[in-house]
Amino acid sequence: MSKFTGKSPWVVHFNCNSCNGCDIEFLACLTPLYDAERFGVLHVGNPKHADILVVTGSVNKKNMHVLKNVYDQIPAPKAVVAMGVCAATGGLFADCYNVVGGIDKVIPVDVHVPGCPPKPEAMLDGIVKAVEILKKKTKETETVTEELPVVIVKPKELPAETAAPATAKESEK
Amino acid sequence: MSMIVPFGPQHPVLPEPLQLRLEIVDETVVSALPVIGYVHRGLERLAEQKDFQQDTYLIEHICGICSFMHSTTYCTGIEEIMNIEIPERAKYLRVAWSEMHRIHSHLLALGLLADAFGFESLFYQIWRTREHIMDAMEYTTGGRVMLSAACVGGVRKDINEEQKQFVLEKLALIEAEFKEEAHVLLDDYTVKARTVGVGVLDAKTAYERGAVGPTARASGLKMDHRMTGYFAYDKLDFEPVVENDCDAYARTKVRIREVFQSIDLIRQALSALPDTPLKTAFKGNPNGEAAVRAEQPRGEVIYYLKGNGTDKLARCRVRTPTFANVAPMLHMLNGCSLANVGVIVLSVDPCISCTER
Numbered sequence: 001m002s003k004f005t006g007k008s009p010w011v012v013h014f015n016c017n018s019c020n021g022c023d024i025e026f027l028a029c030l031t032p033l034y035d036a037e038r039f040g041v042l043h044v045g046n047p048k049h050a051d052i053l054v055v056t057g058s059v060n061k062k063n064m065h066v067l068k069n070v071y072d073q074i075p076a077p078k079a080v081v082a083m084g085v086c087a088a089t090g091g092l093f094a095d096c097y098n099v100v101g102g103i104d105k106v107i108p109v110d111v112h113v114p115g116c117p118p119k120p121e122a123m124l125d126g127i128v129k130a131v132e133i134l135k136k137k138t139k140e141t142e143t144v145t146e147e148l149p150v151v152i153v154k155p156k157e158l159p160a161e162t163a164a165p166a167t168a169k170e171s172e173k
Numbered sequence: 174m175s176m177i178v179p180f181g182p183q184h185p186v187l188p189e190p191l192q193l194r195l196e197i198v199d200e201t202v203v204s205a206l207p208v209i210g211y212v213h214r215g216l217e218r219l220a221e222q223k224d225f226q227q228d229t230y231l232i233e234h235i236c237g238i239c240s241f242m243h244s245t246t247y248c249t250g251i252e253e254i255m256n257i258e259i260p261e262r263a264k265y266l267r268v269a270w271s272e273m274h275r276i277h278s279h280l281l282a283l284g285l286l287a288d289a290f291g292f293e294s295l296f297y298q299i300w301r302t303r304e305h306i307m308d309a310m311e312y313t314t315g316g317r318v319m320l321s322a323a324c325v326g327g328v329r330k331d332i333n334e335e336q337k338q339f340v341l342e343k344l345a346l347i348e349a350e351f352k353e354e355a356h357v358l359l360d361d362y363t364v365k366a367r368t369v370g371v372g373v374l375d376a377k378t379a380y381e382r383g384a385v386g387p388t389a390r391a392s393g394l395k396m397d398h399r400m401t402g403y404f405a406y407d408k409l410d411f412e413p414v415v416e417n418d419c420d421a422y423a424r425t426k427v428r429i430r431e432v433f434q435s436i437d438l439i440r441q442a443l444s445a446l447p448d449t450p451l452k453t454a455f456k457g458n459p460n461g462e463a464a465v466r467a468e469q470p471r472g473e474v475i476y477y478l479k480g481n482g483t484d485k486l487a488r489c490r491v492r493t494p495t496f497a498n499v500a501p502m503l504h505m506l507n508g509c510s511l512a513n514v515g516v517i518v519l520s521v522d523p524c525i526s527c528t529e530r
Binding site for chain 2: 070092119
């Protein structure tokens with residue numbers, strides 16, 4: 001299983017409390033110039049299909065429950081990337097009355113990408129780093145299959161009269 | 174028997190967390206109720222706690238899509254309170270960067286609209302074209318999204334001869350590439366099936382509900398605040414883009430025509446750059462109040478600023494275009510089918526981050 005994880009990480013994006021600067025740059029990552037798809041990254045809308053959660057912006061009192069909800073819906077193993085300085089600490093808006101702080105107050109974060117907004121190259125780098133973490137997490141949670149009993153299933157031998165037409169057909173070919 | 178379907182805050186079509194509670198009967202939307210507060214930060218309050226010069230940078234972060242226009246409008250307000258006349262070159266440069274932002278915002282909106290009705294390759298093509306204007310902004314100011322080029326009294330950065338040639342080359346590329354994409358958006362049979370006759374907003378309702386920007390202009394209202402001639406718009410030659418079809422197709426058409434209009438405006442502004450300083454020096458703090466307006470990609474933004482003679486503002490109030498467009502949008506959603514909700518919402522091109530601040 002761990003052999004295949006990381007070949008095509010699916011990404012779900014959630015805009016928490018962002019000013020859109022990071023969001024449009026993250027969407028630009030997926031488009032032909034930066035082309036995150038060359039790393040197998042696919043942008044999906046459903047958290048249940050995703051491996052990596054990308055969050056932009058800080059959390060406030062209303063959206064922290066939504067963020068927790070989206071995070072819980074992603075099946076394990078999963079990785080979280082905090083895009084931009086707002087997702088890390090609250091950034092420019094840290095002093096605002098409705099800002100609780102960085103997203104690490106609500107969910108565990110694996111990769112922080114600094115910048116306001118980060119360049120698309122930095123964002124791609126963050127996603128590639130998250131893929132490495134995802135691979136590592138998969139290895140830790142993997143079920144060891146070698147110790148399980150190996151069952152080999154053989155086909156039953158067919159009676160001679162039913163087996164005969166099949167061989168005749170093959171010889172025709 | 175009606176039921177409530179929540180649309181958002183996390184939805185594949187929406188890049189931003191807006192929730193619409195849609196009351197539906199079978200497949201038809203009977204009423205829509207917006208639920209906001211997911212992006213509210215309290216930026217207006219923070220602007221009153223910081224220095225009025227620092228606010229230029231803070232207010233740029235109201236929205237990442239039309240960031241330069243927010244900061245220039247704010248600066249215009251402070252200049253009006255303090256009676257500062259900005260240099261001619263700064264006026265033309267403000268026009269150039271504002272129009273660059275309009276191109277990038279309209280291309281972004283059209284791409285997302287294409288994604289909303291499932292035309293993913295068109296979305297990618299439009300966003301590839303959009304990268305040219307992002308390059309032009311990065312080459313002239315150093316920032317792709319946050320330009321930080323405006324300041325009270327003028328502009329902070331200049332466009333020299335080499336940068337001007339670079340911008341003009343990129344504009345020619347956009348014009349050539351976007352003509353093909355516009356052809357698909359306007360003439361493709363399947364695209365028209367999703368946009369023609371969807372989300373109709375007649376001129377009377379648009380006026381009564383206070384629609385602004387492309388939403389109003391697509392309903393036949395000739396409303397463009399650039400016609401009042403702030404910055405250097407009075408010296409440039411242009412006409413507001415008006416369409417009379419009143420539906421999502423007309424709004425798409427308005428945006429497409431405005432992209433070409435903005436390309437033309439940047440060319441005019443860059444060819445007429447006067448040779449003056451970039452910034453007027455000034456002393457003191459703002460004392461008094463001013464209400465200023467400017468035309469953003471989504472419509473007209475209004476700033477109300479009040480200074481009390483200290484370096485901190487007494488009040489900073491923003492009325493964003495999306496806020497004005499929410500009431501017309503709810504009118505369009507009444508009676509539409511559930512499958513068209515995404516197209517209608519994105520044809521209005523809401524910016525929730527602006528609206529909630």
